[in-house]
Amino acid sequence: MPILQRPNLTVITGALVTRLLFEGTRAVGVEYLHSAMLHQVKVNREVILSAGAFDSPKLLMLSGIGDAAHLQAMGISVVVDLPGVGQNLQDHVVVSVVYQATQNLHFASTSSIGEAGLFLHSEGNLEATPDLQFFFGPIQFLPPGYTPSDFGFTGAVTLTRLQNIGSVSLRSPDPKDTPVIRLNCLQSEADVEKLVAAIKLMRQLFQDSAFDEFRAEEVAPGADVISDEALVAYIRGTGSTFWHSVGTCKMGTDPMAVVNPELRVHGVEGLRVVDASIMPTITTGNPNAPIIMIGEKAADLIKAAD
Numbered sequence: 682m683p684i685l686q687r688p689n690l691t692v693i694t695g696a697l698v699t700r701l702l703f704e705g706t707r708a709v710g711v712e713y714l715h716s717a718m719l720h721q722v723k724v725n726r727e728v729i730l731s732a733g734a735f736d737s738p739k740l741l742m743l744s745g746i747g748d749a750a751h752l753q754a755m756g757i758s759v760v761v762d763l764p765g766v767g768q769n770l771q772d773h774v775v776v777s778v779v780y781q782a783t784q785n786l787h788f789a790s791t792s793s794i795g796e797a798g799l800f801l802h803s804e805g806n807l808e809a810t811p812d813l814q815f816f817f818g819p820i821q822f823l824p825p826g827y828t829p830s831d832f833g834f835t836g837a838v839t840l841t842r843l844q845n846i847g848s849v850s851l852r853s854p855d856p857k858d859t860p861v862i863r864l865n866c867l868q869s870e871a872d873v874e875k876l877v878a879a880i881k882l883m884r885q886l887f888q889d890s891a892f893d894e895f896r897a898e899e900v901a902p903g904a905d906v907i908s909d910e911a912l913v914a915y916i917r918g919t920g921s922t923f924w925h926s927v928g929t930c931k932m933g934t935d936p937m938a939v940v941n942p943e944l945r946v947h948g949v950e951g952l953r954v955v956d957a958s959i960m961p962t963i964t965t966g967n968p969n970a971p972i973i974m975i976g977e978k979a980a981d982l983i984k985a986a987d
């Protein structure tokens with residue numbers, strides 16, 4: 682890549698950042714573990730933290746930025762008491778309806794697998810944004826415990842607007858430990874009811890005559906899973922993250938905000954967060970493109986501050 686030749690760029694792979702370095706409340710560098718040795722790199726201007734929705738709040742907390750009581754319980758010196766760090770975790774929960782197919786569906790090697798999509802408002806949703814997103818593809822996207830067959834297809838649904846908010850906190854002060862992640866999915870009965878209705882809708886779609894030559898047995902939830910109670914049990918047993926976690930260092934100006942509208946961390950100098958964690962509210966669709974936009978916007982903000 683031509684960019685690697687730039688004199689002002691060094692890329693180090695296989696490194697684990699262990700904490701950010703501070704002088705008072707100014708971020709002055711980064712500490713990282715590489716080849717079993719701790720290294721420090723100092724910055725002239727600012728540190729850009731971009732470790733994602735789980736590790737950005739983890740690194741802030743390991744560096745003394747977070748809820749003071751939590752940091753003190755972990756034995757970490759507090760640089761700034763910022764109670765929003767690690768809070769506001771949001772994600773899209775997904776459940777699927779999976780069929781065996783009567784024949785090979787011959788999807789192209791270039792297929793994205795999610796070949797068709799659909800956004801819908803659930804009954805009673807009067808907001809502008811749809812609260813259900815569907816994906817359809819020519820493979821069996823099965824929950825754990827179900828046996829795949831040779832050919833099949835799937836309809837999957839996510840809630841784009843969950844009522845429950847989760848959190849990320851430290852398990853220990855050891856940077857090598859994973860953080861504690863609480864998604865708090867499906868604590869709201871209203872969310873579960875929406876998914877029950879969405880499964881019924883997908884089943885209805887798959888009964889359309891267009892599927893007659895392709896549709897064999899329903900594998901999941903399964904032809905015997907009919908009642909609302911059985912569907913709720915299926916949803917609670919198989920619903921999972923769609924890996925769209927965001928929101929744990931949210932942008933804003935309220936007391937729970939972690940970064941300001943220029944992505945600078947409140948209460949300290951020389952530190953920005955640029956990744957999925959800064960979203961105050963999860964996007965209605967897939968987050969990757971909006972996160973790339975956050976990166977592009979951050980580049981403009983950083984250059985504008987020159």
Ligand SMILES: Cc1cc2nc3c(=O)[nH]c(=O)nc-3n(C[C@H](O)[C@H](O)[C@H](O)COP(=O)(O)OP(=O)(O)OC[C@H]3O[C@@H](n4cnc5c(N)ncnc54)[C@H](O)[C@@H]3O)c2cc1C
Pocket residue numbers: 696697698699731732733734736737740923924925926955956957958967968969970972
């Ligand atoms: C299996 C899967 C499928 C997905 N499919 C889609 C999709 O189809 N469409 C879509 O829009 N989104 C999809 N997503 C979500 C999307 O990939 C994420 O939302 C997006 O990549 C998040 O970007 P980010 O920059 O915030 O974090 P990340 O992309 O997670 O980048 C953070 C980086 O920081 C590194 N890091 C973390 N901690 C440290 C540390 N201590 N030291 C050094 N490095 C560290 C990580 O290794 C990682 O490289 C998918 C995610 C997964 C997991």
